[in-house]
Amino acid sequence: MRTxxxxxxxxxxxxxxxxxxxxxxxxxxxxxxxxxxxxxxxxGLLAMSLNLLIGTTGLVSFGHAAFFGSGAYAFGLLMQSGxxxxxxxxxxxxxxxxxxxxxxxxLCVRLSEIYFAFLTLAFQMLIHSLVISWVSLTGGxxxxxxxxxxPPFLGIDLGDARHxxxxxxxxxxxxxxxxxQIVRSPFGAALRMLRDNPERAAFVGLSIFRYRLAAFVIxxxxxxxxxxxxxxxxxxxxxxFLYWTTSGEAIFMIMLGGITVFLGPLVGTxxxxxxxxxxxxxxxxxxxxxxxxxxxxxLGLRKGLLDFVVDAWRERQEKRT
Amino acid sequence: xxxxxxxxxxxxxxxxxxxxxxxxxxxxxxMIARGQARQPIKIxxxxxxxxxxxxxxxxxxxxxxxxVERFNAAGGLDGxxxxxxxxxxxxxxxxxxxxxxxxxTSDRVDLIFDAEASAGGFAVHEVVRETGTLTLHLxxxxxxxxxxxxxxxxxxxxxxxxxxHDSIAGGAYAAEIVKARNxxxxxxxxxxxxxxxxxTAEFVxxxxxxxxxxxxxxxxxxxxxxxxxxxxxxxLTQGRPQAIYSCLWxxxxxxFVEQASLYGLFNQSQFFGVNLADYTTLQQIKALxxxxxxxxxxxxxxxxxxGNLAFAEEYNRRYQTFPTNWAWQSATAVSLLVEALRKxxxxxxxxxxxxxxxxxxxxxxxxxxxxxxxxxxxxxxGYAIGWGTTISADPFVENMTKADWATILRHxxxxxxxxxxx
Numbered sequence: 001m002r003t004x005x006x007x008x009x010x011x012x013x014x015x016x017x018x019x020x021x022x023x024x025x026x027x028x029x030x031x032x033x034x035x036x037x038x039x040x041x042x043x044g045l046l047a048m049s050l051n052l053l054i055g056t057t058g059l060v061s062f063g064h065a066a067f068f069g070s071g072a073y074a075f076g077l078l079m080q081s082g083x084x085x086x087x088x089x090x091x092x093x094x095x096x097x098x099x100x101x102x103x104x105x106x107l108c109v110r111l112s113e114i115y116f117a118f119l120t121l122a123f124q125m126l127i128h129s130l131v132i133s134w135v136s137l138t139g140g141x142x143x144x145x146x147x148x149x150x151p152p153f154l155g156i157d158l159g160d161a162r163h164x165x166x167x168x169x170x171x172x173x174x175x176x177x178x179x180x181q182i183v184r185s186p187f188g189a190a191l192r193m194l195r196d197n198p199e200r201a202a203f204v205g206l207s208i209f210r211y212r213l214a215a216f217v218i219x220x221x222x223x224x225x226x227x228x229x230x231x232x233x234x235x236x237x238x239x240x241f242l243y244w245t246t247s248g249e250a251i252f253m254i255m256l257g258g259i260t261v262f263l264g265p266l267v268g269t270x271x272x273x274x275x276x277x278x279x280x281x282x283x284x285x286x287x288x289x290x291x292x293x294x295x296x297x298x299l300g301l302r303k304g305l306l307d308f309v310v311d312a313w314r315e316r317q318e319k320r321t
Numbered sequence: 322x323x324x325x326x327x328x329x330x331x332x333x334x335x336x337x338x339x340x341x342x343x344x345x346x347x348x349x350x351x352m353i354a355r356g357q358a359r360q361p362i363k364i365x366x367x368x369x370x371x372x373x374x375x376x377x378x379x380x381x382x383x384x385x386x387x388x389v390e391r392f393n394a395a396g397g398l399d400g401x402x403x404x405x406x407x408x409x410x411x412x413x414x415x416x417x418x419x420x421x422x423x424x425x426t427s428d429r430v431d432l433i434f435d436a437e438a439s440a441g442g443f444a445v446h447e448v449v450r451e452t453g454t455l456t457l458h459l460x461x462x463x464x465x466x467x468x469x470x471x472x473x474x475x476x477x478x479x480x481x482x483x484x485x486h487d488s489i490a491g492g493a494y495a496a497e498i499v500k501a502r503n504x505x506x507x508x509x510x511x512x513x514x515x516x517x518x519x520x521t522a523e524f525v526x527x528x529x530x531x532x533x534x535x536x537x538x539x540x541x542x543x544x545x546x547x548x549x550x551x552x553x554x555x556x557l558t559q560g561r562p563q564a565i566y567s568c569l570w571x572x573x574x575x576x577f578v579e580q581a582s583l584y585g586l587f588n589q590s591q592f593f594g595v596n597l598a599d600y601t602t603l604q605q606i607k608a609l610x611x612x613x614x615x616x617x618x619x620x621x622x623x624x625x626x627x628g629n630l631a632f633a634e635e636y637n638r639r640y641q642t643f644p645t646n647w648a649w650q651s652a653t654a655v656s657l658l659v660e661a662l663r664k665x666x667x668x669x670x671x672x673x674x675x676x677x678x679x680x681x682x683x684x685x686x687x688x689x690x691x692x693x694x695x696x697x698x699x700x701x702x703g704y705a706i707g708w709g710t711t712i713s714a715d716p717f718v719e720n721m722t723k724a725d726w727a728t729i730l731r732h733x734x735x736x737x738x739x740x741x742x743x
Binding site for chain 2: 141142143145147233236238277
């Protein structure tokens with residue numbers, strides 16, 4: 001009963017959020033909101049999926065962008081080949097990243113901590129090199145060129161900025177609801193147990209390997225969806241998508257927003273994007289300004305923003321009682 | 322127990338996140354809805370202002386600003402000045418695409434000056450293919466951008482030199498030297514990425530076409546931004562070629578030349594560097610060896626016309642440095658646009674595009690005092706291409722030989738046919 005209720009609660013919140021995004025996009029017709037919504041959905045989804053590994057499972061992956069980029073390339077290549085509808089190509093691209101995550105995960109999740117982090121990084125750089133050198137398929141370092149066709153489906157034309165914004169927001173919200181259900185399910189509880197006390201989990205009969213692998217595949221698949229949205233947004237795919245800096249940015253977003261609160265990564269994404277956009281508009285010394293702000297946040301708060309807010313709020317509640 | 326299990330906190334966190342999002346969104350869009358009254362002509366210019374290519378991006382911006390200020394000072398288009406919005410993509414294609422899109426949708430620019438390198442240029446190309454914004458590519462030299470019919474659409478033009486033109490011109494020049502000095506054994510040293518491999522292959526193809534007895538006896542491919550070239554230099558000295566070709570560029574070329582000089586490589590072999598003659602490179606090399614063959618990127622002495630020298634001096638007076646290849650291309654883009662604006666008398670993109678197609682203007686950077694925006698593939702032709710040999714002090718390159726455009730165009734057509742593009 002409780003699960004059913006929480007399900008409905010989540011969907012309700014998601015629907016409200018969707019309306020909150022849709023109203024400015026459609027009623028006001030403000031184009032800058034469209035762009036922001038798309039990019040927020042892309043990076044929000046990337047950060048949320050990564051946090052399933054970092055926050056919930058306790059596995060810090062440095063190679064998450066491998067799945068982001070693979071999703072983008074897979075989708076772009078399928079659409080360029082012709083004969084694929086957008087939804088079919090999205091599902092196929094997600095399936096492809098899931099299989100890739102399964103293969104990489106099988107080798108990685110046996111390790112933990114720094115070894116896990118470095119092995120994921122290594123696989124990411126391997127895929128990056130593969131994309132760079134397979135020029136005939138991927139276009140090498142110039143990226144997948146020639147545009148990604150977007151034939152309309154079910155009345156949705158993703159070539160239209162408003163439709164793309166709505167579609168991205170929809171994908172993000174559906175994924176967030178799904179991720180939340182996963183995190184709150186018995187499976188999610190098992191992941192947290194693995195994070196906090198793997199020996200105990202093994203002792204009660206949980207297969208550490210299988211649970212971690214499942215989390216790795218789920219996270220990779222959602223990152224693949226984020227990559228699909230990115231490919232739709234820029235009408236192409238570029239090797240930077242699967243470079244370690246993209247993984248680094250996703251980790252940044254999580255650190256900014258907070259890892260323990262479910263929606264922390266989304267807050268981090270919003271902060272990161274707004275900072276990034278404002279700063280590139282006013283200065284060439286992007287790294288210097290961005291770094292200083294992050295330094296202040298990290299040294300000042302010592303945790304993600306949402307973690308900080310929730311902890312402070314809870315402390316106040318406790319004092320009152 | 323973790324917080325995730327407590328429904329209450331989760332829901333509250335949802336609300337908190339919603340509030341934070343709202344606040345972020347509001348803070349993030351201060352430039353919503355600007356007045357549309359009698360406005361300047363807005364140009365959005367994504368370029369690279371930080372990182373290793375920053376010097377070129379800055380020179381691109383400088384040249385555009387210099388020419389635009391001249392236009393504005395002369396009264397603009399019936400009193401409408403040009404306003405340029407320049408933003409840094411840091412050379413990241415996805416950022417270039419985002420910035421271009423944002424300029425089009427939020428800043429409502431009338432046209433885009435894409436001042437990115439190739440990868441970013443293609444990203445911007447895809448954005449404007451969708452939005453239908455009139456776009457001039459200022460710096461992308463990758464031939465396929467305009468040569469491949471699939472990449473072509475009505476609103477995109479290239480105002481830059483093109484890889485294939487340089488390869489044909491370079492091959493023809495090198496073949497003359499080959500014949501004069503009987504240099505048959507060649508090696509190549511070029512950066513290991515698409516541009517390096519494609520450009521080298523094309524150069525070799527035309528070198529062999531003009532001088533069939535040439536043999537390439539070895540190649541070495543340093544990584545992009547490699548700090549140490551000992552391995553490549555050793556390979557070249559051991560191969561004992563009579564001539565070496567390279568399309569290394571900027572900082573990489575500076576480092577390579579300095580290290581190779583130490584090994585006496587340039588005493589042993591003739592060196593042909595297509596990207597050598599650019600002030601950013603020439604002035605950086607501590608002891609520029611004499612007699613290296615170089616294509617012109619930008620030289621104030623080539624073409625040797627007063628307009629070119631005046632451009633270099635004005636640029637130098639303003640920015641205390643000399644123009645680059647990106648600078649003359651950017652200045653040419655402004656000249657073409659200004660001509661089109663005057664012809665059309667407004668900023669209607671379709672009319673401007675029609676005016677640009679096939680337009681010929683007087684230019685100090687033209688091979689014969691003129692450059693043309695070729696109608697057929699919307700790319701610049703007739704710009705000055707030449708090769709000469711280096712000397713250690715200003716003007717750094719002498720004995721410039723002008724490339725023959727009739728030869729270039731003939732071979733370009735054959736090349737297009739071989740690709741199935743013509």
